[in-house]
Amino acid sequence: MGGVGRLGGVPQIPEKVHELTVGQLAARSGAAVSALHFYESKGLIRSRRTSGNQRRYCRDTLRRVAFIRAAQRVGIPLATIREALAELPEERTPTRDDWARLSEAWRAELDERIKQLNRLRDHLTDCIGCGCLSLDTCVLSNPDDVFGERRAGSRLMVERGRKGADGA
Numbered sequence: 001m002g003g004v005g006r007l008g009g010v011p012q013i014p015e016k017v018h019e020l021t022v023g024q025l026a027a028r029s030g031a032a033v034s035a036l037h038f039y040e041s042k043g044l045i046r047s048r049r050t051s052g053n054q055r056r057y058c059r060d061t062l063r064r065v066a067f068i069r070a071a072q073r074v075g076i077p078l079a080t081i082r083e084a085l086a087e088l089p090e091e092r093t094p095t096r097d098d099w100a101r102l103s104e105a106w107r108a109e110l111d112e113r114i115k116q117l118n119r120l121r122d123h124l125t126d127c128i129g130c131g132c133l134s135l136d137t138c139v140l141s142n143p144d145d146v147f148g149e150r151r152a153g154s155r156l157m158v159e160r161g162r163k164g165a166d167g168a
Contacts, residue, residue, distance in 0.1 A: 022057070045061050060093040070099075076106055
């Protein structure tokens with residue numbers, strides 16, 4: 001990496017360099033080259049190709065990669081991240097205000113996931129004590145199966161249809 005200094009073990013890209021190779025982007029962002037290629041295949045980041053067919057990334061791709069990785073660390077799916085990035089004007093990198101707005105929107109989803117994980121953890125403790133993993137009664141294999149206690153199979157469809165017809 002000619003002309004690239006190091007600060008605390010992290011490669012520093014000179015200010016005059018406006019495009020990065022995939023190796024430079026990987027070294028600077030901490031993301032694996034394969035992850036960068038994956039992000040690009042999913043439309044999260046973009047590159048241009050040189051005459052030698054090598055990828056070149058705009059310098060602000062570093063911020064986009066940081067945004068993607070931060071969102072992933074808190075459990076946001078890549079599809080949701082892509083939708084968020086698509087809301088930004090073309091090629092603009094997310095700002096602090098963008099992060100604040102998007103993270104607020106993701107808060108309810110994360111809270112619900114936390115509730116689900118807490119329930120799973122609590123039921124997992126029950127399973128460790130039981131060990132049965134019964135498909136009929138296990139809260140992990142068959143969660144919240146209220147109808148299964150009464151009837152099975154196609155009768156449920158008929159029963160639901162009758163309730164709708166009766167107005168019940």
